[in-house]
Amino acid sequence: MPILSKNFYAFFGIEPKLRLDLEALQKRFYELSRTWHPDRFTRKSPSEQAEALEATAVLNDGYRTLRDPVKRAEYLLTEEGFPIGEQRSKDVPPELLEEVFELNMALEELKSGDDSARPQLETAKQNFTGMRAKVDAELEKLFGKYDASEPQSETAKQALHEVRGALNRRRYIENLIRDVDRALNPDVAAAEPVDDRL
Amino acid sequence: MGTFQIDFGESRKSKIVGIDLGTTNSLVAYMELTGPRIVEDADGRKIVPSIVSLSEDGKLIAGEIASELLLTKPERTVYSVKRLMGRGVADIQEELKLFPFRIAPEDNIKLELGGRTFTPPEISAAVLRQLKENAEDALGETVGQAVITVPAYFNDAQRQATKDAGRLAGLEVLRLVNEPTAASLAYGLDKRKNGVIAVYDFGGGTFDVSILRIHDGIFEVLATNGDTHLGGDDIDNLLLRIALEDLQSEWGENLSGDSEGVQRLRRAVIAAKQELSFVPGTNIELDYHGRRYLRAIDRTLFERLITPIIERTLEPCRACLADAKLTPADIDEVVLVGGSTRIPLVRAAVERLFKSKPHTELNPDEVVALGAAVQAGILSGDVEDQLLLDVTPLSLGIETMGGVVSKLIHRNSTIPASATESFTTAVEGQRNVLIHVLQGERELVKDCRSLARFDLKDIQPMPAGFARIEVRFLIDANGILNVTARDARTGKEHSVEVKPSYGLTEEQVEVMIQEGLERAEEDMQERQLREARVEADNMLAATAKAQKNAAWDTLTAEERERVEAAKRDVLTVYHGKDHHVLTAALEDLNQATMTLAENMMNTAVRGALTGTKID
Numbered sequence: 001m002p003i004l005s006k007n008f009y010a011f012f013g014i015e016p017k018l019r020l021d022l023e024a025l026q027k028r029f030y031e032l033s034r035t036w037h038p039d040r041f042t043r044k045s046p047s048e049q050a051e052a053l054e055a056t057a058v059l060n061d062g063y064r065t066l067r068d069p070v071k072r073a074e075y076l077l078t079e080e081g082f083p084i085g086e087q088r089s090k091d092v093p094p095e096l097l098e099e100v101f102e103l104n105m106a107l108e109e110l111k112s113g114d115d116s117a118r119p120q121l122e123t124a125k126q127n128f129t130g131m132r133a134k135v136d137a138e139l140e141k142l143f144g145k146y147d148a149s150e151p152q153s154e155t156a157k158q159a160l161h162e163v164r165g166a167l168n169r170r171r172y173i174e175n176l177i178r179d180v181d182r183a184l185n186p187d188v189a190a191a192e193p194v195d196d197r198l
Numbered sequence: 199m200g201t202f203q204i205d206f207g208e209s210r211k212s213k214i215v216g217i218d219l220g221t222t223n224s225l226v227a228y229m230e231l232t233g234p235r236i237v238e239d240a241d242g243r244k245i246v247p248s249i250v251s252l253s254e255d256g257k258l259i260a261g262e263i264a265s266e267l268l269l270t271k272p273e274r275t276v277y278s279v280k281r282l283m284g285r286g287v288a289d290i291q292e293e294l295k296l297f298p299f300r301i302a303p304e305d306n307i308k309l310e311l312g313g314r315t316f317t318p319p320e321i322s323a324a325v326l327r328q329l330k331e332n333a334e335d336a337l338g339e340t341v342g343q344a345v346i347t348v349p350a351y352f353n354d355a356q357r358q359a360t361k362d363a364g365r366l367a368g369l370e371v372l373r374l375v376n377e378p379t380a381a382s383l384a385y386g387l388d389k390r391k392n393g394v395i396a397v398y399d400f401g402g403g404t405f406d407v408s409i410l411r412i413h414d415g416i417f418e419v420l421a422t423n424g425d426t427h428l429g430g431d432d433i434d435n436l437l438l439r440i441a442l443e444d445l446q447s448e449w450g451e452n453l454s455g456d457s458e459g460v461q462r463l464r465r466a467v468i469a470a471k472q473e474l475s476f477v478p479g480t481n482i483e484l485d486y487h488g489r490r491y492l493r494a495i496d497r498t499l500f501e502r503l504i505t506p507i508i509e510r511t512l513e514p515c516r517a518c519l520a521d522a523k524l525t526p527a528d529i530d531e532v533v534l535v536g537g538s539t540r541i542p543l544v545r546a547a548v549e550r551l552f553k554s555k556p557h558t559e560l561n562p563d564e565v566v567a568l569g570a571a572v573q574a575g576i577l578s579g580d581v582e583d584q585l586l587l588d589v590t591p592l593s594l595g596i597e598t599m600g601g602v603v604s605k606l607i608h609r610n611s612t613i614p615a616s617a618t619e620s621f622t623t624a625v626e627g628q629r630n631v632l633i634h635v636l637q638g639e640r641e642l643v644k645d646c647r648s649l650a651r652f653d654l655k656d657i658q659p660m661p662a663g664f665a666r667i668e669v670r671f672l673i674d675a676n677g678i679l680n681v682t683a684r685d686a687r688t689g690k691e692h693s694v695e696v697k698p699s700y701g702l703t704e705e706q707v708e709v710m711i712q713e714g715l716e717r718a719e720e721d722m723q724e725r726q727l728r729e730a731r732v733e734a735d736n737m738l739a740a741t742a743k744a745q746k747n748a749a750w751d752t753l754t755a756e757e758r759e760r761v762e763a764a765k766r767d768v769l770t771v772y773h774g775k776d777h778h779v780l781t782a783a784l785e786d787l788n789q790a791t792m793t794l795a796e797n798m799m800n801t802a803v804r805g806a807l808t809g810t811k812i813d
Contacts (some may be wrong), residue, residue, distance in 0.1 A: 030416050037585055038614065038675045042372055042577040057616040057672055064611060 008062035008075065016151075018073055018143035018163070020066060029063045070170065073139065073163055082160050084167060093169050099127065103176065110183050118184070125180045128173050135170045142166060214343045214372060214578050215333045216380075216570025219322060219360065221280040221403030221429060222537070224248050225564060226329040227571035228337065229580055234384065234571035236564055237329075237336045245563065246332065248402075250324045251275040252311040258324035269465075272298065272457035274312040278431055281403050282307050282318040283363075284356035286700045293427075296435045298457055306702070317702065319363040320710065326367035344369045345574045347566050349404040350376035351424030351591045353637050354649045354679050355700040361678070362707050372577050374676040377401070378408035379588050380569030381535040382417055384560060386584070393530035394420075396518075398548050398556070399566075400511060401536035403429040407515045409522045409529070415583040421521035421610045422591050423514035430471075430538040433504050437467040440503070441482055445491050459486055466491075474500050475540040501543045508547050515551055521610050532556040535565050587612050590673050592647075597634035601643045606671055609639065616672040620686065627659040633669060635679065648699040652681050655693055667692055727777040734768055734784055741765060741791055749797035757793055764790040 009016040012028050034040070036059055041052040065071045074084050103124050109117035146159035216234070218225045223245045227236045236244045243262065251264035252274045259267075268275045281293055287307055293299065302308040308315040326346075333341045346369075348360050357374055364371035378397035385395075392413050399406040406424035410417050441463055446452050453459040466484045473480040479496035519525065532548060534556045539545065548556050560568065575581035589610045595603040596619065606617035621631050631654040638646030657665050666686035673679055683692035697703075702710075741761065744750060750758070764787040771779045 030413060030418075033416065033587055034585055037587070039373070039573075039576050039585060043579060053614055053672075053674060056675075057614040060612040060615050061617075064615075 006058055007079065008058070008066055011058055011062050012066065016076060016079070017147045018069075018076060019140075019147050020072065022067060025063070025067055029059070032059050069136075069139065069143070070167065073143070073167060077160060077164055077167070080160055082164050084164060093172060096172070099124070100176070103180070107179065107183050121180050121184060125177060125184070128177045128180070132170060132173050132177065135166055135173065139163065139166050139170070212339060212343070213333075213337055213341060214345060214574040215330075215341050216567055216572070216574040217326065217329055217344050217346045218377070218380075218567035218570055219280070219325065219346055219348075219363075220248055220401060220566075221278050221431065222248055223402065223563065224325050224329055225567035226333045227564075227567040228333065229571050229575035229578070234568040234575070236567055237333050239332045240335065246325065246328055247277075248280065248322075248325050249275060249277045250279070250311075250321045252314065256314075258311075258316070258321070260324040260328040269458060269461050272461050273300075276309055276311060276321060278403055279309070279318050279321045281427065281431075282309075283322065284318075284353065284359035284700055296431075298460070306700075317710075319359050319366055319702065319707075322360070322363035323366035326363055326369060330367060330369060342368070342370055343372050345373045345375055345570045345577065346371055347377045347380045347570050348374050348677075349401075349424060349426055350378050350399075350406040350408055350422040350588075351404070351426050352376075352677070353426075353592055353647055354677070355647075355698065356426065357676060357678050358698070359700075359702070361676070362702055365707060366710055371676075373573060374678070375570060375573045375586070376406070376408065376419075376422065376588055376591075376677075377404075377566045378406045378422070378535060379410070379417065379419055379586055380573060381533060381565045382408070382410050382412075382569065383572040383584065383586060384565045384569035385533050385557065386412055386417060391415075394524065394528055395531045395533060396515075396529045396552055397533045397535060398511070398515070398539065399424075399535035400538040400544060401429050402538075403427070403431045405429060405511050405514065407511075407518045409518055409524065416585050416587060418587045418612070419589045419610075420524070421518045422589055423518040423521065424591070425510065425514060428507070428510055430536075432507050433471060433538070434464060434468055436503060436507065437471060437482070438464050441467050441491075441493065444493055445484070448491065449489060462486055463491075470495055471500070472540075475542060497542075504541070504543065508541075508544055511544075512547060512551055526551065526553045529554060533565075534558055535562055537563050588675070588677070589613060590615060590677055592637045593639055594649075594671060594673065594679065595636050595638075595646070597636060597643050603636050603638070603641060603643055603646050607673060611673075613673050613677060614675055616670060618668055618670045621654065621665075621667045621669055622663050623657060623660070623665045624662055626662050628662070628665075629657050629659065630655050631657065631665075631667065633681075635671070635681070649679060650699055651697045652683075653695040653697070654683055655695060669694075723775075723777065727775065727780070730777045730780040730784065731772065734772055734780060737784055737787055738765065738768065741787065741794075744791065744794055744798060747798055747801070749794055749801050752797050753794060757790075760790045761787075761794065 012025065012032070014020070014025070014028070033056070036052055036055040038049065038052050038056060041049045044052075065075050077084055106117040106120045106124065110121060142159055142163045146156060146163065149155035149159055213228050216227045225236055225244055225246065227234050238244050239246075246261040247265040248260075249264040249268055250258055250260045251267040251271060253259050264275055268277060276299065278297060281297070282290060282299065285307060287301065290299075290301075290307065294301065300310040302310050302315045306317060308317055309321060330341050344364060346360055346364055348357055352360070360374060361371045378399040381399060382395060382397050394409065394411050397406075397408045397410070399408075404424065404426050405428040406422065408422040409420045411420055438460070442453055442460070445463070453463065463484050466482050470480050470482045474495070474497050479494065482491070482493045482495055484491040529552050532552045532554050534545065534548065539548075539562050545556060572581060572584070573586065576584055576586070590607065590613050591609060593605050593609045594607040595605040598604045606619060607615050621633065623631065633652040633654065634643070635649045635652065636643060636646040637649050640646050652669070654667055654669070657667070667683050668686045669681060669683045671679060671681055681694055681696070683694050684690065685692050753761075764783070768780070768783045768787050771783050774780060
């Protein structure tokens with residue numbers, strides 16, 4: 001039995017990279033599931049059962065994190081000592097200031113029952129979705145930059161710093177899209193968790 | 199005749215059974231070398247109706263007999279109790295309008311049967327006990343461990359209640375498996391090796407849909423959705439309501455208040471519903487107290503009536519596809535589960551939505567129990583190449599400032615799944631922190647389902663914000679939440695007191711199990727006492743007869759007095775409660791009459807030799 005590690009990369013036995021081969025990750029997830037799933041430990045001792053439960057929880061949490069580029073990057077940042085602070089609403093990325101101002105006006109109008117703001121919001125949503133795609137492309141490049149750098153080097157740290165910036169911007173845009181969605185479909189959007197996959 | 203045992207060593211393990219504990223019907227199955235097999239009772243029946251009745255002598259009986267008693271003793275009989283599992287009195291007001299549940303006025307739901315009250319897990323335990331007995335009869339060995347299926351969309355409280363029912367029935371519940379996933383295991387045995395399948399499970403009282411990826415024996419659930427209060431029951435209730443109105447206009451009499459009449463009419467509409475799956479038209483027929491009600495119903499009308507109910511199943515299907523990030527074109531196969539999927543309109547709706555013809559090779563009533571047996575085989579190690587990776591159907595979160603829910607584990611996360619959260623104190627010297635755990639997708643506490651309140655106690659008094667207690671929320675492979683806490687400063691385990699919002703506390707379950715054992719003990723005492731009395735009757739009669747025999751006169755006065763004394767002793771303790779005392783007195787009488795019996799035997803032998811008939 002391998003030694004249990006709570007670090008997701010170590011548990012999966014893969015290099016701590018930001019770009020991952022998702023097919024290989026899935027294959028590894030299935031292999032490790034066959035080894036560790038509690039179903040395989042029914043006839044074993046209580047301590048072995050507890051260990052299997054613990055290991056499978058780490059495995060599943062790890063797979064959920066690593067297969068998703070945004071969650072994976074956030075995880076690696078935290079592990080490397082770059083905690084990702086909660087973005088506060090006042091920290092508007094400067095390049096978005098004007099857009100956000102207009103968006104808030106439109107949101108207010110729609111809330112007060114003025115449906116003429118709807119087309120403007122639809123356009124805003126398209127804009128933000130486009131912006132998100134741009135950030136995603138940028139992230140993809142930064143992932144490559146980090147993966148190519150020497151671990152712990154200045155280049156690596158610089159790359160992580162930039163990744164963090166891009167992730168914050170992405171989260172901000174994501175929240176805007178969610179706000180617009182909620183304003184447009186108040187019934188449906190309430191039940192939807194944020195979809196933060198690339 | 200002597201017997202000898204063969205020692206199978208390690209390979210001889212007691213069977214784990216798989217149980218489908220349904221709203222309407224229940225089944226039990228086990229794994230054989232050739233595959234899963236449903237248990238049949240002595241009469242060859244596989245289905246045990248999930249109906250429970252309190253007998254006159256105070257026992258809960260389940261199954262076919264209870265099903266008959268539903269007509270003759272409706273006030274002592276209950277059905278569809280699965281709808282009440284893990285719920286609160288406030289939740290079930292809608293059900294009360296449609297079901298003849300008699301709820302005792304208490305906080306937790308208790309059902310009144312013949313003057314006594316029972317919790318839903320106790321009622322379900324009666325069904326499980328019947329299934330356990332049937333399995334034991336079929337296997338010829340005691341059964342102590344089980345896999346029980348639950349609707350995929352069951353929340354934590356409903357799962358916990360099911361597990362409690364198992365324990366009350368004397369079963370160690372090794373795993374709760376989601377019904378649609380269990381069904382996929384049954385189908386997966388000889389189906390395609392790889393692909394994406396959707397399971398549409400429309401049962402008696404619940405609706406589930408699950409989408410799975412099958413990959414070399416790994417059954418990975420991608421998403422699940424459903425409605426725990428939508429099923430064939432709803433179709434029955436709809437038809438029943440219409441039939442009651444129709445009957446009233448015809449007979450000029452409202453049958454609603456007459457439980458027996460309602461139950462008979464309910465049977466009639468169910469029969470009509472089932473027939474309409476196979477024939478284009480039929481009648482709802484009731485003969486009751488010399489009166490007759492007859493209403494023709496054809497499939498077109500039936501389909502128009504039930505369309506809104508079928509429509510309600512499609513929304514969860516679409517949501518499930520969206521959560522799995524798939525479109526209908528990605529679904530390779532669709533599997534139908536549950537009796538309600540026999541309805542042609544249901545099949546057509548499913549085919550239209552998923553754009554693929556659904557599988558119906560396996561009996562939709564049996565497929566879940568078969569799958570539960572496969573899962574039992576996986577747990578016992580008999581099935582090695584398959585593994586089920588299931589998900590939690592609902593997001594788990596905690597209450598934060600302003601009545602908002604902060605999500606910790608999102609729905610459709612593969613289980614076991616965990617999340618850790620740090621808590622601290624808000625005021626100086628605070629000793630307790632209360633954590634309110636909720637399940638659901640909505641943002642506000644009031645729109646989610648309260649699971650439990652966890653009290654972190656005995657925190658060292660220190661300034662506000664200094665304490666750091668790490669709380670770990672772990673959803674296990676059964677979909678049930680476990681909470682542990684650790685003081686982040688000392689690393690010491692921290693005590694957590696759990697107050698479940700619905701259902702039974704651990705202590706209540708323990709008490710019920712204890713009562714159950716005592717009741718079983720009482721039952722046993724009762725039986726032994728009855729047996730001892732029967733024996734006493736026989737012996738007293740035999741002695742009285744012997745006293746008229748010639749052999750009686752051959753006894754000494756002392757011997758005769760001893761017999762008389764022993765007889766008196768037996769009569770004295772005859773109506774006592776302790777069978778041991780009666781058995782001891784009978785033994786004395788037996789001893790006292792030994793000489794008499796010997797003498798009678800001798801006389802008889804002599805008589806036989808001389809040809810004299812002895813009476």
